[in-house]
Structure formats: structure tokens, C-alpha cells
Amino acid sequence: MHIRSLFYFIGEALKSIARNGWMSVASIAVVAITLLILGSFMVLNYNVTLITEDVKEQVQIVLYVDEEASGEDRLKLQQKLVGHPQMEEVRFVSRDEALERLKRQLGDRSYLVEGYEGEDNPLRDSYELRTKIPEDIAIVAGEIKEYPGVDYVDYGSGVVEPLFQFTGVVRWMGLIFMAGLAVTAVFLIAHTIRLTVYIRRKEIMIMKYVGATDWFIRWPFVFEGLILGFIGAVIPIIIIYYGYNTAVAWAQTNIYFVSLVSPEDIIEEMVKVLLPLGVILGVLGSSISVRRFLKV
Amino acid sequence: MQICRIIQLTAAEKGKYFRGWFSMIDIRNVYKEYGTDIVALKNINLEIDRGEFVFVVGSSGAGKSTLLKLLHMDARPTRGSIKVFGRDITRLKNREVPLLRRNLGMVFQDFHLLSDRNVFENVAFALRVIGTPPREIRKRVPLSLELVGLKDKAFKRPDELSGGEQQRVCVARAIVNRPAVLMADEPTGNLDPNTSMGIMKLFHEINIRGTTLIVATHAKELVDHFQKRVIVVENGAVVSDRERGVYINAH
Incomplete structure (x- = not known):
């Protein structure tokens, strides 16, 4: 892909996101909420695991x-x-x-x-x-x-076992919750892209008539989903970062003896997991629409 | 005395001699059926040479549009072969179709202009979406607009233009990529007679500059005026094909 085309696709995708307004906001929000919940569970899980290990050693x-x-x-x-x-x-x-x-x-x-x-x-x-x-x-x-x-x-006595149980419950609840929300996120993004395809059907027709390749027509839609997913991932990362910092600061002044995962480690992990996930959700959603509604 | 001579052709000469080997468009035994009972085209045989100006006439639903659609690969024929530039396009892979279309400009009855951008951008759009460098776009779009006589309206929006002017923008967009063939499907269907004549004269001028023109229309006066080759299609079949023809109604 030529760098000039890349700019064109991203530009077109951004224009679409702005034009779709509330649908874009809704898509971003659902991705953000999904990943925020996943992220929160992850943070909880890390710390519970850490504390469990800690307690185990201190037993x-x-x-x-x-x-x-x-x-x-x-x-x-x-x-x-x-x-x-x-x-x-x-x-x-x-x-x-x-x-x-x-x-x-x-x-x-x-x-x-x-x-x-x-x-x-x-x-x-x-x-x-x-x-x-x-x-x-x-x-x-x-x-x-x-x-x-x-x-x-x-x-x-009775400290380690409940901790282990708690971690297990947290994991399962998180997974089930997440799966439901992820499906919603993909669906909403697919719907947004479908709307874009509809709004731009005339442009798409002209592109086909003047000989634009199918992938040239598809890319802006794929990028639109990608950008929606990306923004949807950045928001929870920011929220978790500030939220966790606040929580750690509170814990440090109020409970002396617990050990917590450092905010830097948490944020690194969040970026590694949430960002790709957001992008995957976005691209998945747009792929569904591109395949089903974009007849090129 | 030397009887037999072997001549080494130069590249230019090769072009001159071999061009005649195949027609630009060669349609052989083409049928187009929709479902089992609707026959849109039956046994079409046509040859269109480089640089020709061809009118395709016939009443509504006779098959003119279908014929153009087949050439533009909007639809594939049920049977038969269509050779464009010597290549059978009915066997084209889907991903090769866009490349064919870059050589076949198309103009419609409804103008299909993008109302959210100006004339220049509408024409530039056709180049942009096939990955033309911006420098080339800045060079070619004004040339194209000048040819259709809209150089000074480049920064107007389509809704600020008259119907005739809008159709000229479409023509500019169709030829900006310098296609070998320009096809028009009822290009004057929405225009008054005077404006229609202007569009036809524009087509004529484009044709003189070397582009092959195929115009589907049922504007009798225009067809009669230009005295070009006229192909009459009725009920999906070619009923008449003559040089310097006039519009005849098969009924």
C-alpha cells in the first residue's frame, strides 16, 4: 500500500467517523466499557495473585x-x-x-x-x-x-483458600461479562460501518465505475473500524491508569501492609492487552459489514 | 532481381500495421439472460473499431443499457465472447475488472456527482481512487475541465451548475483518466434539446481527439444530425447497423 493511499484511507475513515456522530460515539463507548471491565478485572486479578503469593510466603x-x-x-x-x-x-x-x-x-x-x-x-x-x-x-x-x-x-488459618477461590470467581465472572460485551461491541461497530457504507453508496458506485480496486474501496471502512476500536481502547487505558494510581495512593496512606502491583507495570500490561484487543474488535466489526454490505 | 524482401518494422510501424488485426471491441454471439425466461440480449455480433463514433439506439428496455453494462463488466454475458483490446473480458478475473474499467469511461443519464465537493474535486476523485499522484491530478484535472468548457467553474459545487454543466463535469470525470473508449448511457435524457446538442458536440470533439465513443440514446434529432454509425437494438437483438445512419424505428 502506498503511503499516499494510506493517508487517503485514514482521512476518509476520520471523515466518516465525524459524519456518523453518535453511532461512532456509541461504538467507541461500548468498546471502551468492554475493555474497561476487562482491564479492571485484570488489575484485580494481578493484585489478588500477588497478595496470594505474598501470603503464601508469609504463612x-x-x-x-x-x-x-x-x-x-x-x-x-x-x-x-x-x-x-x-x-x-x-x-x-x-x-x-x-x-x-x-x-x-x-x-x-x-x-x-x-x-x-x-x-x-x-x-x-x-x-x-x-x-x-x-x-x-x-x-x-x-x-x-x-x-x-x-x-x-x-x-x-483460612486465609489462603478463600483468596484462591476469590481469584477464580473474579476470573469467571470477568470472562462471561466480557464475552457478552465484546459481542455487543463488534455488533455496534458492524452497524456503524454499515451506516457508512449506506451513506457513501454513491461514492462507492462512482469508485467502481472509474476502476478503483475492491480493496481500495474497502480499506477506508476497515480503517474506520480500526480507529473506533483504537479510541475505544485508549479511553479505558487512561481511566485505569488514573484510577489505579488513585487507588494505590489511597492504599499507601491507609493500609500499610498490602503489596500491590506498581502502576507502571499495570499500564504496560494494559497497553499490551487492551490496545490490540480494541483494534481486533474494531476490525472484526468492520470486516463483517464490509463483507455483507459492501458489494464490490 | 529481388523478389522477396524481409522488412524489419519499427515500433511505430508495428503499431500502425498490427492495430488493424483486432477490433477495439468485438462482440461474438452474446446472449444475456436473467433467470430462465427473461432474455435481455440475444445473439449480438458487433465490431467497433478504434476511433469510431457509434450510436446505439432503440426504445426503452430494448437492451441498450445491458449492452453497455456488458462492455463495462457490470454484468457478464450468459453466453458468447466480448473482446476488448483483443482480450476476452468475459473471462476476466474479478480483480482484473477495475483495470479494464480504467480504460472505459462511463457517463450516465443521472449525473452521479458528489454534492459535498466542488467540480474540481469531483473530477479529481476519479484519479484519486485509482492512486494517481497529486502532481498528476493537479495537471490533468484542469486540462479535462478545459476540454468540457468548465475551467472557470472548477470551484463551484454541482448544485450551483445547470444540468448541462453537471453532465459536462461527468464527461470530464469520465475522460480525465484518458480512457480509450468513452461510453454514455442516455447522456441527454435529463437535458433540454439545446443543451443535449452541446453535449453531443462535446462527444464529437472528444471523438475527434481519438477516443472511441459509444452513445446509447433515443434522441432522434441528435442521431440524425451527426450522421454516424447507428446500431439499432430492439427486443434484445441488433436489427440494423449502418454507417452514416439515421434513427429508424423498428416498429
């Missing part, structure tokens, strides 16, 4: 040592824990260390725990345990609970 048993336990019991306990076949890591956290940690976490407000050092320390000695396989945590916790010298054990 550990915290074993609090009974304060009354004798030194012998404590030694036995440690030996048993280290000797446990499913144990990956055993870390002893003394009450002093626990207090230091708390101070660090409190940061500026560390004065709150001042004066609790030494004998006044309200915290307990504990073990942080990591199993070789995160999923085994419930069984292992059940076993070691019965060891002598154990006050109680704590592990993040």
Missing part, C-alpha cells in the same frame, strides 16, 4: 512458649521442633527481640512501649516456624500444639 506458625515451662521443657521443645520432618525453618524469637521488633514497627510512636523493658516486658518467647510445604501448615500446627511447654500456636 508461618507462631508458637508461644508457656511462661511457666522449665528450662528442660524448653530445651526439649526446641529439639522436637528442629527434628520435625516437615519443618523448613525454626526461628526462636525471645521476648526482648519481640519488644525490639514492636518498637521498630511503631516507629515514631515507640514511646508507647517505653518502660516495658526487662522484667516488665509483657511479651512472650516464641518460635516462628515455617513448613516445607505451606499447605501442610494446619496438620503440623495440630501436631506441635500438643508438645509440652507450648502455651498456644497461631497460624493464618
Whole structure:
């Protein structure tokens, strides 16, 4: 295709989009909404996956040592824990260390725990345990609970499973919703192009009479669909970018401990997925019309 | 004494000698049927040479338009062969049709001008859509408009022109790509007699400049006036074909 023809096609396509007015707006809007929903689900999915992985890694048993336990019991306990076949890591956290940690976490407000050092320390000695396989945590916790010298054990029971379920639901809902909207988008674009074909039937007839090739006649319509799809993809990318930035900013000031995918990564992913999808929807819609209504 | 001589022809001479080998248009045993019972054309045999001016006459529905449509590949014949420039166009692939049409200009009864652009752009459109460079367009469109006598109306819109002028724009558009053949289907059907005569004179002038003209019409006075070859079509068949003819009604 000659560069001059390319400009001609794009020019004609833009003229058509302007002339079709509200139909063009509607087509762009449906593509935008479809891709906005897809994009939102994608963003949600990335973050849920990230958090799940994060949680999985952090899954550990915290074993609090009974304060009354004798030194012998404590030694036995440690030996048993280290000797446990499913144990990956055993870390002893003394009450002093626990207090230091708390101070660090409190940061500026560390004065709150001042004066609790030494004998006044309200915290307990504990073990942080990591199993070789995160999923085994419930069984292992059940076993070691019965060891002598154990006050109680704590592990993040019931955190990972619901997260996984949630991701699955999000994926399916998104897919079904998306499929319906994508069909609507293709249909609307096809309809817009059909309208263009109708409006320009005289031009098309003259083009045929003076010997324009079929593809020369078709290209402007294909470009029209392509441009509609492209604009329809750019809008949700912009919305998601600003929306996600705002959400991340909010999360950073209100919830300290969650890890989120960075906005740059999100936007890169959106451009990679939504832009081609928008263009594909657009070209698909126009191809349907070009084939069915443009008899060249 | 030398009896036999072998002559090496120059390119120009080749053109001169071989041109006569085939007619520009050669229609052989052509039938056109729609469905099983409607016969639009039956057993048409015609030869039209380069540079001829031909009137195709006959009453409405006699098959004149169908004949032009077959030449322009708007429709394909049911049977028979149509050779244009020595090539059987009935066997043309669909994608070759546009290339044929670039050599066959067409003018209609209704002008088919684009009302959203001026005269210049209407004519330029025909060149633009076949990928002509802009430089060439700027050169050829004024020449074409000058020939049809509308040079000073280039920037008017079609609705600001009279019927005759609009038809001239169509002629300019049909010849701007310098086709070998110009066909017109009832070009004066919507025009008054004076204006019609002007259009015919324009066709005559285009013909003198070397373009083959095929004009389907039932404007008797015009046909009689020009004394050109007249082909009479009635009920889908050629009933008369004479040089320097006049309009005769078969009925």
C-alpha cells in the first residue's frame, strides 16, 4: 500500500467517523466499557495473585512458649521442633527481640512501649516456624500444639483458600461479562460501518465505475473500524491508569501492609492487552459489514 | 532481381500495421439472460473499431443499457465472447475488472456527482481512487475541465451548475483518466434539446481527439444530425447497423 493511499484511507475513515456522530460515539463507548471491565478485572486479578503469593510466603506458625515451662521443657521443645520432618525453618524469637521488633514497627510512636523493658516486658518467647510445604501448615500446627511447654500456636488459618477461590470467581465472572460485551461491541461497530457504507453508496458506485480496486474501496471502512476500536481502547487505558494510581495512593496512606502491583507495570500490561484487543474488535466489526454490505 | 524482401518494422510501424488485426471491441454471439425466461440480449455480433463514433439506439428496455453494462463488466454475458483490446473480458478475473474499467469511461443519464465537493474535486476523485499522484491530478484535472468548457467553474459545487454543466463535469470525470473508449448511457435524457446538442458536440470533439465513443440514446434529432454509425437494438437483438445512419424505428 502506498503511503499516499494510506493517508487517503485514514482521512476518509476520520471523515466518516465525524459524519456518523453518535453511532461512532456509541461504538467507541461500548468498546471502551468492554475493555474497561476487562482491564479492571485484570488489575484485580494481578493484585489478588500477588497478595496470594505474598501470603503464601508469609504463612508461618507462631508458637508461644508457656511462661511457666522449665528450662528442660524448653530445651526439649526446641529439639522436637528442629527434628520435625516437615519443618523448613525454626526461628526462636525471645521476648526482648519481640519488644525490639514492636518498637521498630511503631516507629515514631515507640514511646508507647517505653518502660516495658526487662522484667516488665509483657511479651512472650516464641518460635516462628515455617513448613516445607505451606499447605501442610494446619496438620503440623495440630501436631506441635500438643508438645509440652507450648502455651498456644497461631497460624493464618483460612486465609489462603478463600483468596484462591476469590481469584477464580473474579476470573469467571470477568470472562462471561466480557464475552457478552465484546459481542455487543463488534455488533455496534458492524452497524456503524454499515451506516457508512449506506451513506457513501454513491461514492462507492462512482469508485467502481472509474476502476478503483475492491480493496481500495474497502480499506477506508476497515480503517474506520480500526480507529473506533483504537479510541475505544485508549479511553479505558487512561481511566485505569488514573484510577489505579488513585487507588494505590489511597492504599499507601491507609493500609500499610498490602503489596500491590506498581502502576507502571499495570499500564504496560494494559497497553499490551487492551490496545490490540480494541483494534481486533474494531476490525472484526468492520470486516463483517464490509463483507455483507459492501458489494464490490 | 529481388523478389522477396524481409522488412524489419519499427515500433511505430508495428503499431500502425498490427492495430488493424483486432477490433477495439468485438462482440461474438452474446446472449444475456436473467433467470430462465427473461432474455435481455440475444445473439449480438458487433465490431467497433478504434476511433469510431457509434450510436446505439432503440426504445426503452430494448437492451441498450445491458449492452453497455456488458462492455463495462457490470454484468457478464450468459453466453458468447466480448473482446476488448483483443482480450476476452468475459473471462476476466474479478480483480482484473477495475483495470479494464480504467480504460472505459462511463457517463450516465443521472449525473452521479458528489454534492459535498466542488467540480474540481469531483473530477479529481476519479484519479484519486485509482492512486494517481497529486502532481498528476493537479495537471490533468484542469486540462479535462478545459476540454468540457468548465475551467472557470472548477470551484463551484454541482448544485450551483445547470444540468448541462453537471453532465459536462461527468464527461470530464469520465475522460480525465484518458480512457480509450468513452461510453454514455442516455447522456441527454435529463437535458433540454439545446443543451443535449452541446453535449453531443462535446462527444464529437472528444471523438475527434481519438477516443472511441459509444452513445446509447433515443434522441432522434441528435442521431440524425451527426450522421454516424447507428446500431439499432430492439427486443434484445441488433436489427440494423449502418454507417452514416439515421434513427429508424423498428416498429
